[in-house]
Amino acid sequence: MIDLLKNSGLEPEQLEYTEIVGQCANDLLTIINDILDLSQIEAGRLSLAEEEFQLRESLNSVVKLLRVRADQKGLQITWEVSPNLPDRVCGDGLRFRQIFTNLLGNAIKFTLSGVIHVNVAECKDSAHFCCKVIDSGIGVEDTVSERIFEAFFQADGTHRRRFGGTGLGLTISRQLVGIMGGQIGMYNNKPGPGSTFWFQLPLGGLKDEKLALPETKC
Ligand SMILES: Nc1ncnc2c1ncn2[C@@H]1O[C@H](COP(=O)(O)OP(=O)(O)OP(=O)(O)O)[C@@H](O)[C@H]1O
Ligand SMILES: [Mg+2]
Structure with missing residues (x-):
């Protein structure tokens, strides 16, 4: 309307x-x-879907959507996916995009100038892939780097007013990644400003069978 x-x-x-x-x-x-x-x-x-989804296409659709917001702030987004990774991955594509949207959205929100780089590569164990969102933003104080994954927690009391949001994006992302059998974390970039948020997910399937839909395609 x-x-x-x-x-x-x-x-x-x-x-x-x-x-x-x-x-x-x-x-x-x-x-x-x-x-x-x-x-x-x-x-x-x-309930998580266990289906084949297109990794590169999924990443591209999120970058395309959020690029508008980055452009408005004069931020550049670059991204690369290792050629070793397959195009098709097994898991819940919608939830994968949700996690990636949360991290990339945060990177744009908490970066005032510079570049955001996304790197997706295979993990050493060959069973997982790792998605890193590297920004040149305000970074996170070491004292609260774990607490930001708690519900409604923001690193600074002024963040809600300055940047908006409710402090739920990372909590939901951590829960989703956990259910999917992966891990999520962050570290501040050294040297240089900003932080890197990363998550790892299995390439081939979901950990908790109970939470997956009974009829699976892969
Ligand atoms: N890329 C980042 N750079 C600096 N600080 C960050 C970054 N990502 C998250 N944070 C800090 O972690 C807090 C929690 O992030 P989270 O995504 O859970 O909440 P939010 O973005 O504030 O709100 P919401 O995601 O619910 O809209 C943020 O408020 C911010 O203080
Ligand atoms: Mg957020």
Whole structure:
């Protein structure tokens, strides 16, 4: 309805107000979805799909979507996927994109200038792949580098006001990665500014069979 309204020949000022209403509705939807995800995970009711998904295409779709936000801030996004990795991976493609969106979204949000680089490569064990999001942003104090994965925790009391958000993205990402049999973490870049957030997932399947759908394609 908001989109229809925007295209109904509004005056510039009315259009601006309508865009703000649209943005607020989207922000609210994100918060509701995050809270629902967390409740579902905590209730042990999250079902993950076990399907084949296109790794490069999935990464590309997220980068394409978030590039708009990066462009608005004058940030450059570069990304590379190791040629050793297969195109098709087995797991839950939607949840993979959700985790990657959270990390890349954070990198854009907490970087004021510079470059964000995404690197996806095979792990040494050949059974997992690792996705790294390297930013040149504000970084995270060592004292809170573990706490930022807790629900509603933000590294600094001013972050909500300065950058927005509720402090749920990393909590949900950590829970999802755990259920999928992977790991997630972060470290501050040294030398140089910013931080690197990474997660590892199995290339071939899900760890917890109970949480996967009974009918699987791979
Ligand atoms: N790339 C980053 N650089 C610096 N600080 C970060 C980065 N990513 C996360 N943080 C810190 O970790 C906190 C928690 O991140 P998380 O994604 O859970 O919440 P959020 O981004 O604040 O809100 P939400 O994801 O719910 O919209 C952030 O508020 C911020 O303080
Ligand atoms: Mg976030």
